[in-house]
Amino acid sequence: MIALWDGLPAETQDIALVVLLILPALIVGRIVLRGYAPWPLIGALLWRFRWANGLFVLLIAVSVGMGIGLLAQERGLRQGTAAAADKFDLVVTAPGSEITMMLAAVFLQPSDVPLLDGATYAAIAGHENVALAAPLGFGDSFGASPIVGTTAEFAIHLSDGRIEGRMWQDYGEAVVGALTPLQIGDGFIPAHGVGDGAEHDAHGGEELHVVGRMGATGTPWDRAILLPIETVWDVHGLANGHAPEHGEQIGPPFDPAYFPGTPVIIVRANELWANYALRSEFITDRTMAFFPGTVLGNLYRVLGDIRQAISLMTLVTQSLVAASVLLGLFILSNLFQRQLALLRALGAPARFVFAILWSYGAVLLVVGAAFGTVLGMIAATVLSRVISARTDILVSAPIGWSEIHYLAGFISLMTLLSLLPALAAFRKSIVAGLRS
Amino acid sequence: MLTRRAFALIALTFPLAARLYAQEGTIKLRDLYNKDLSFSELAISLEGKRIFVDGFMAPPLKAESDFFVLTKKPMAVCPFCESSADWPDDILAIYTKRTVKVTPFNVKILVHGVLELGDMTDPDTGFVSRVRIVDAKYK
Amino acid sequence: MTMPLSVTDCVVRSDRGRVLLSVPSLELGPGVSLGIRGPSGAGKSTLLYALAGLSDRAEGSIRWGDTELLALSTARRTQFRAAWIGMIFQDFLLFDELGALANASLPAMFAPRSDRSALKTRAGAQLAHLGITALKRTVDSFSGGERQRVAVARALSNDAGILLADEPTASLNRDAADALIADLVAKVRNNGKTLIAVSHDAHLLDSMDQIISLTDGQIETPSGARPA
Numbered sequence: 001m002i003a004l005w006d007g008l009p010a011e012t013q014d015i016a017l018v019v020l021l022i023l024p025a026l027i028v029g030r031i032v033l034r035g036y037a038p039w040p041l042i043g044a045l046l047w048r049f050r051w052a053n054g055l056f057v058l059l060i061a062v063s064v065g066m067g068i069g070l071l072a073q074e075r076g077l078r079q080g081t082a083a084a085a086d087k088f089d090l091v092v093t094a095p096g097s098e099i100t101m102m103l104a105a106v107f108l109q110p111s112d113v114p115l116l117d118g119a120t121y122a123a124i125a126g127h128e129n130v131a132l133a134a135p136l137g138f139g140d141s142f143g144a145s146p147i148v149g150t151t152a153e154f155a156i157h158l159s160d161g162r163i164e165g166r167m168w169q170d171y172g173e174a175v176v177g178a179l180t181p182l183q184i185g186d187g188f189i190p191a192h193g194v195g196d197g198a199e200h201d202a203h204g205g206e207e208l209h210v211v212g213r214m215g216a217t218g219t220p221w222d223r224a225i226l227l228p229i230e231t232v233w234d235v236h237g238l239a240n241g242h243a244p245e246h247g248e249q250i251g252p253p254f255d256p257a258y259f260p261g262t263p264v265i266i267v268r269a270n271e272l273w274a275n276y277a278l279r280s281e282f283i284t285d286r287t288m289a290f291f292p293g294t295v296l297g298n299l300y301r302v303l304g305d306i307r308q309a310i311s312l313m314t315l316v317t318q319s320l321v322a323a324s325v326l327l328g329l330f331i332l333s334n335l336f337q338r339q340l341a342l343l344r345a346l347g348a349p350a351r352f353v354f355a356i357l358w359s360y361g362a363v364l365l366v367v368g369a370a371f372g373t374v375l376g377m378i379a380a381t382v383l384s385r386v387i388s389a390r391t392d393i394l395v396s397a398p399i400g401w402s403e404i405h406y407l408a409g410f411i412s413l414m415t416l417l418s419l420l421p422a423l424a425a426f427r428k429s430i431v432a433g434l435r436s
Numbered sequence: 437m438l439t440r441r442a443f444a445l446i447a448l449t450f451p452l453a454a455r456l457y458a459q460e461g462t463i464k465l466r467d468l469y470n471k472d473l474s475f476s477e478l479a480i481s482l483e484g485k486r487i488f489v490d491g492f493m494a495p496p497l498k499a500e501s502d503f504f505v506l507t508k509k510p511m512a513v514c515p516f517c518e519s520s521a522d523w524p525d526d527i528l529a530i531y532t533k534r535t536v537k538v539t540p541f542n543v544k545i546l547v548h549g550v551l552e553l554g555d556m557t558d559p560d561t562g563f564v565s566r567v568r569i570v571d572a573k574y575k
Numbered sequence: 576m577t578m579p580l581s582v583t584d585c586v587v588r589s590d591r592g593r594v595l596l597s598v599p600s601l602e603l604g605p606g607v608s609l610g611i612r613g614p615s616g617a618g619k620s621t622l623l624y625a626l627a628g629l630s631d632r633a634e635g636s637i638r639w640g641d642t643e644l645l646a647l648s649t650a651r652r653t654q655f656r657a658a659w660i661g662m663i664f665q666d667f668l669l670f671d672e673l674g675a676l677a678n679a680s681l682p683a684m685f686a687p688r689s690d691r692s693a694l695k696t697r698a699g700a701q702l703a704h705l706g707i708t709a710l711k712r713t714v715d716s717f718s719g720g721e722r723q724r725v726a727v728a729r730a731l732s733n734d735a736g737i738l739l740a741d742e743p744t745a746s747l748n749r750d751a752a753d754a755l756i757a758d759l760v761a762k763v764r765n766n767g768k769t770l771i772a773v774s775h776d777a778h779l780l781d782s783m784d785q786i787i788s789l790t791d792g793q794i795e796t797p798s799g800a801r802p803a
Contacts, residue, residue: 003486006486006548006571006573007486007571009533010533010534013533078499078500079500081499082498082499082500082501083500085498085499086498089497089498090497271563271564272497272505272529272558272561272563272564272565273527275497276494276505276527279495290495291495291496291497291498292499293495293496293497293498293499293501294495294496294497294499294538296499296500297495297496297499297500297536297537297538298538298540300499300500300537300538301537301538304537
């Protein structure tokens, strides 16, 4: 049995789980409604109390929507940030906080980071299993765009080669991210620093030119302006990474003696095992090496605990809302007590009245849950847009299987619970009902 | 190519390995290989079957992926040397059924999935693996 | 198809134990119509509900043909009602959100699947016979007379042999009431049904075969004697 289950594809398991979770509701519905055709009557009662019912549905929808939106959003955030870190297998920096360094290197959050020297860079770049070793030079900006000095190989790696226009070939040239306001052919003057404190005239007004534009990556790098790292060193009045006799060279190899330093080296290995070997090799007293994927994975683990607490809370809230709605229904059922007594007088069994009451509640729950799903999707979409706009991390939060499981479980649980108020059908005296 | 001596060695180790498997139901990483790093009889006999392997989750390269590396020892420090020579019998590529939830590198996990032998290049990362557990779950 | 009624020593008490109705003996032949009159609170409706098997507090014997109603469980009494009795109320008790046909064929919703289409056909035929042609329009737009006709069609949809009516004309104007009385009496006469109607309406009572008067839960006029 377990072996059979393990052998099923994930999708089949998910579908099976939905069926399993919704099954109690279906079975109860089948048993309660067996032999009856009460839908026109239920429709009539629902329509009679449409305002109260609308309010009930809204309450359920909002509570369900919050739960679903939150679950979808959390996953969307995880996937978005994970995708943003996809191009960054191994990051080598000076020792410090992995999270700070990851935020700086992967998510381009400005922070004060110490430098790695030329010898370290040469050791990494020269390693036999290293396919790509890109220095990143931060610190300057243009408007809202951080300026990052690096190598052409990294720009191509980052954009998967999708560069409109061309790659830089000289000092004064730049390649911009998809969300920067600059167009190919525009000139700009970098400011020293980032944000409100940036000094606009610090670099003597040397104008740079945009020659290429990268395709959208869905990461904060879409906002960035990429330059040859030599340019960044140069405008700061540092050596440019090459011996004077190669002074015009752009890109690696760099001469360690003329290497001013880089806060971050992005490494891509040509073999899986080499990532681990390099990581352990460069965890030294002067360098730190980490996988952004691991840092994020650990963050998600912590987030996952929080999510579980939050989803438990929303589930409780949701159940309380649904329970109060059922209580409301119970009270409402007094309003149509006469109609229910009439049915009994016409020869309807108590079970028929029970079926009417249960179906009434079940319809509200299912409709509320359906609207809640739509609400949750809208909420998650809006929230994703806001987050994407603020962070430049492409976040999309479509409804996934876990939300559908959550819904199915909620519907089953509540339809079982709504058997309780429907029991009122058995307790009322028919004569009292007719006279009321 | 197997030498006569290696063959004898397999013949000796195989019943032992098989018994271990039978007792615990759990494969040790090293049992999948012969001394010359060819696949063991046990590995070949279990190819395409669902097996249990225990070990530790190496810090994953990617977040939200369906892939991780299972190591024999916790990877506080790199358990293998700087060359690929020790790579095969110390670590195992795991392709999971569902997105990996990261387990700390020092917590022992039990992986359950289908054993696959032979070189395969990961279409996403381009990394090559010789042995894999696919469609895996772990706890 | 109908059957005779025989009530013996039937007592209905309120939940505080006060006697609401006490009928030592009431006999009614099959296919006979009976009017029940009396002041408000005399126990007329209580008697009608007891005869329908709706009362939980009735003691003694209420016998329809061979069926001792008070000996049956609630569920069996419900079954008996579904098979034999049609009920009509003062304020119609229709579902305003449903059309005439849906209201008239309401018992089809809980009838066995095999009986449903026959029941609906019968409800439609009764409506047509009673002059209701707008079958789909919701009944909230109907006049009082039309609504009570729908209620009558509903009472007859199960081909009940016994019709129990509680002030069926009290909510209608004189003309509508007279028309309804004519239709109702014609229906029971032509089809040999038993009709028991609680009413203050002299026109209705005059059309009945027999009349009894209730005061304080007691029958005054001996049954079987129609006032001249």
